[in-house]
Amino acid sequence: MLGGLALFFICVISLAAKTYLRGPQKLQEKSAPSVALKPTVGLQRTQIQLPNLNRRIAGVSLRNEKQQVAIFFSLGLFARNARLKPEAEELLTELGSQLSHQITDLDVTVVGHTDDTPIRSGRRYRDNAALGLIRAVTVAEFLKTTSNLPLEAISSRGSGEEEAPFPNDSRENRARNRSVTIRISAHRPSAAQL
Numbered sequence: 001m002l003g004g005l006a007l008f009f010i011c012v013i014s015l016a017a018k019t020y021l022r023g024p025q026k027l028q029e030k031s032a033p034s035v036a037l038k039p040t041v042g043l044q045r046t047q048i049q050l051p052n053l054n055r056r057i058a059g060v061s062l063r064n065e066k067q068q069v070a071i072f073f074s075l076g077l078f079a080r081n082a083r084l085k086p087e088a089e090e091l092l093t094e095l096g097s098q099l100s101h102q103i104t105d106l107d108v109t110v111v112g113h114t115d116d117t118p119i120r121s122g123r124r125y126r127d128n129a130a131l132g133l134i135r136a137v138t139v140a141e142f143l144k145t146t147s148n149l150p151l152e153a154i155s156s157r158g159s160g161e162e163e164a165p166f167p168n169d170s171r172e173n174r175a176r177n178r179s180v181t182i183r184i185s186a187h188r189p190s191a192a193q194l
Contacts, residue, residue, distance in 0.1 A: 070184075075175070078135055092142055109182070110139045112157070114132050131160065
């Protein structure tokens with residue numbers, strides 16, 4: 001038990017360091033229109049089929065972005081912490097079930113978000129970036145344990161309020177930003193694999 005917990009914290013610290021070194025990346029578009037699409041990504045003259053949701057999932061939308069598909073959630077998956085809401089678990093179970101049959105040679109990145117409310121000192125999380133990272137890890141672990149997604153295909157990073165999918169201009173949008181975005185892109189082979 002203690003070894004697993006230590007490994008978890010090592011992974012979280014490693015991911016936090018990568019996020020800190022990479023810096024925030026802003027989203028150009030703030031709304032997530034609900035569209036049904038069967039996107040493809042062209043890499044090195046190869047067309048790769050990206051996921052398509054066979055059945056619409058209420059509250060989930062896809063957006064085709066530069067060489068990736070972004071999956072957005074219209075409602076927040078979390079209350080004010082890093083514990084998934086029960087309805088979020090049901091939604092992620094359905095999403096994982098649909099994605100698990102389609103993801104081969106693809107990279108899945110779970111990006112954790114928060115609203116713009118500052119975290120007071122002395123709280124469990126140092127800042128919104130740390131809370132966003134924990135939310136991303138929570139969803140990634142949930143998808144790994146409830147679906148057949150390959151472990152090596154899923155990574156996590158936190159953006160806090162920096163890449164919030166919705167503007168933080170109302171109570172409703174702040175609640176919607178207590179969520180994650182799942183980004184799916186074509187697997188880029190390492191130099192050793194070329």
